[in-house]
Amino acid sequence: MRIPDWLRLAIQASELDATFAAGAAFAVLDAHVRETRFSAQAWRYRLALGAAATACRKTGRPEDEAALRDAFLLTRTGDDAGPAGRMLLGWRLLVSTPVDELASEDTLGSLIEMCGYRLDGRASDLGDLMKEATGIGQNPLAAAERVYRSVQRLWPEYEAVIAPWLCDAVVARVLGWSRAVPLFLIAGSARRDRAQGSYKPDRGADGSMIASRYACAALEAVDRAILLERRATRLLQVAPKLRAKGAQGIVQTLLADDALMASHAFSNMSDRGLRRLFARLVSLGAVRELSGRDSFRIYGL
Amino acid sequence: MMSAQTGKQKNGAETNAPLFDRELEHLPQALRWREWMARVEAVIFAAREPVTRETLAQVVGRGCNLDLIIEDISAELTDRPYELVRVAGGWQHRTRPSLADAIRTAFGIVETGESLSEAEALVLMSIGYFQPITRAELSSFFAREVSRDLIGKLRRAGFIASGPRSPQPGAPYTYVTTPAFLAHFGFETLRDLPDFDMLEDAGLLNKERLLEDIPGAMGRL
Numbered sequence: 001m002r003i004p005d006w007l008r009l010a011i012q013a014s015e016l017d018a019t020f021a022a023g024a025a026f027a028v029l030d031a032h033v034r035e036t037r038f039s040a041q042a043w044r045y046r047l048a049l050g051a052a053a054t055a056c057r058k059t060g061r062p063e064d065e066a067a068l069r070d071a072f073l074l075t076r077t078g079d080d081a082g083p084a085g086r087m088l089l090g091w092r093l094l095v096s097t098p099v100d101e102l103a104s105e106d107t108l109g110s111l112i113e114m115c116g117y118r119l120d121g122r123a124s125d126l127g128d129l130m131k132e133a134t135g136i137g138q139n140p141l142a143a144a145e146r147v148y149r150s151v152q153r154l155w156p157e158y159e160a161v162i163a164p165w166l167c168d169a170v171v172a173r174v175l176g177w178s179r180a181v182p183l184f185l186i187a188g189s190a191r192r193d194r195a196q197g198s199y200k201p202d203r204g205a206d207g208s209m210i211a212s213r214y215a216c217a218a219l220e221a222v223d224r225a226i227l228l229e230r231r232a233t234r235l236l237q238v239a240p241k242l243r244a245k246g247a248q249g250i251v252q253t254l255l256a257d258d259a260l261m262a263s264h265a266f267s268n269m270s271d272r273g274l275r276r277l278f279a280r281l282v283s284l285g286a287v288r289e290l291s292g293r294d295s296f297r298i299y300g301l
Numbered sequence: 302m303m304s305a306q307t308g309k310q311k312n313g314a315e316t317n318a319p320l321f322d323r324e325l326e327h328l329p330q331a332l333r334w335r336e337w338m339a340r341v342e343a344v345i346f347a348a349r350e351p352v353t354r355e356t357l358a359q360v361v362g363r364g365c366n367l368d369l370i371i372e373d374i375s376a377e378l379t380d381r382p383y384e385l386v387r388v389a390g391g392w393q394h395r396t397r398p399s400l401a402d403a404i405r406t407a408f409g410i411v412e413t414g415e416s417l418s419e420a421e422a423l424v425l426m427s428i429g430y431f432q433p434i435t436r437a438e439l440s441s442f443f444a445r446e447v448s449r450d451l452i453g454k455l456r457r458a459g460f461i462a463s464g465p466r467s468p469q470p471g472a473p474y475t476y477v478t479t480p481a482f483l484a485h486f487g488f489e490t491l492r493d494l495p496d497f498d499m500l501e502d503a504g505l506l507n508k509e510r511l512l513e514d515i516p517g518a519m520g521r522l
Contacts, residue, residue, distance in 0.1 A: 015459045059492075118390050
């Protein structure tokens with residue numbers, strides 16, 4: 001299901017009432033979230049990458065999506081992903097944790113530390129805030145609005161990164177999704193934030209700031225879902241042709257995450273075998289090389 | 302009171318941790334508060350690492366405001382040679398900085414294990430600002446070799462750890478700072494590093510740009 005042209009044009013031109021636009025876009029997005037999808041997790045993790053990149057920019061870190069992907073994939077178990085890599089881990093937590101557990105003290109404590117903020121015993125307060133916001137009714141925008149304003153008022157240092165994460169979590173909860181979708185930070189914010197220089201909190205903005213963000217984000221997320229699903233379908237079409245042992249496991253991994261490294265430890269395949277498999281997948285148009293490098297290559301849908 | 306509680310605990314199958322009276326409801330308000338202060342300070346005193354709010358919350362009543370407790374303890378310590386300091390997301394006892402010389406004199410050079418030369422401190426701070434960063438990148442910052450020994454020393458002191466590997470030939474390790482680094486220098490988060498915001502506004506936190514524009518930029522420091 002595509003975004004209807006009238007809605008796309010209206011959102012891009014900011015012609016509609018923001019709440020109405022967000023509602024219409026959410027309806028389309030909701031359909032995508034609910035259909036069983038091959039690329040559902042790859043899609044969420046890729047959105048998480050985009051959100052983490054925006055979060056880095058908002059907090060003055062220089063890393064872009066490619067650098068974040070490197071930090072994540074090149075960190076060995078037991079090593080530290082660094083401040084930017086941890087930011088990505090925080091956003092991946094939004095996707096990897098079942099929606100029911102997003103408001104738990106453990107999840108929120110990890111999030112705050114991963115994003116490089118002081119904990120100060122606020123994890124349980126944030127959880128209460130989320131539960132209160134999702135308790136007020138069936139309106140995802142109202143829930144997001146409530147969480148965002150409360151964080152802005154109580155803990156302004158959390159506004160740039162933590163508040164958007166919490167908003168996405170309560171939106172998923174109100175809409176009854178089993179896994180959240182990173183939305184708040186992905187929409188057109190790249191351009192706007194760059195134009196404004198470093199992040200300025202929109203303190204004076206009214207409720208329409210959140211509604212129009214979600215309208216744009218839902219539009220963008222649906223477009224990406226359609227694109228990734230097309231690529232996933234292509235990958236599954238060529239999958240039966242792959243005779244290499246272990247190839248099917250790699251196909252599943254590609255569908256379940258943003259990207260993986262050719263040197264990723266797959267127990268049953270040699271490095272050379274893996275490289276050949278990925279070369280074949282690229283030539284069949286089923287996956288893309290994402291790093292643009294000759295070595296330490298990264299593949300994904 | 303104690304024995305009655307112990308008895309209850311034996312009967313109740315659901316609790317296996319020893320019963321600890323957090324609320325202290327049998328005490329008058331003032332005594333209760335004093336006991337909570339004593340507990341919090343004792344826990345911080347006994348700990349080797351900064352103690353988090355979560356840890357402290359276990360020994361005081363549910364409705365107890367920890368910030369006020371800490372404030373009251375700090376007020377009592379104003380005339381003492383040590384104080385409560387917030388570091389790395391928790392609280393710790395610290396001797397007052399003005400007494401550092403006295404302590405160093407008394408113990409001779411006991412601190413050599415952790416005391417850093419100016420060059421080492423400079424490398425450490427650079428890692429703090431530009432992490433994750435490789436030894437080769439640090440060397441081109443300083444326009445001279447940053448030795449393996451120096452990195453090894455910072456690592457042994459617990460200030461840095463291995464980060465992601467760098468996607469360059471040989472996949473060298475990058476280095477990142479640890480929570481112990483923050484604790485030792487009295488920062489709560491990386492954003493508390495001096496002039497972090499200033500560097501950020503000037504676009505100087507971007508190590509790639511810095512290396513491109515002014516190789517050896519830090520050489521003269």
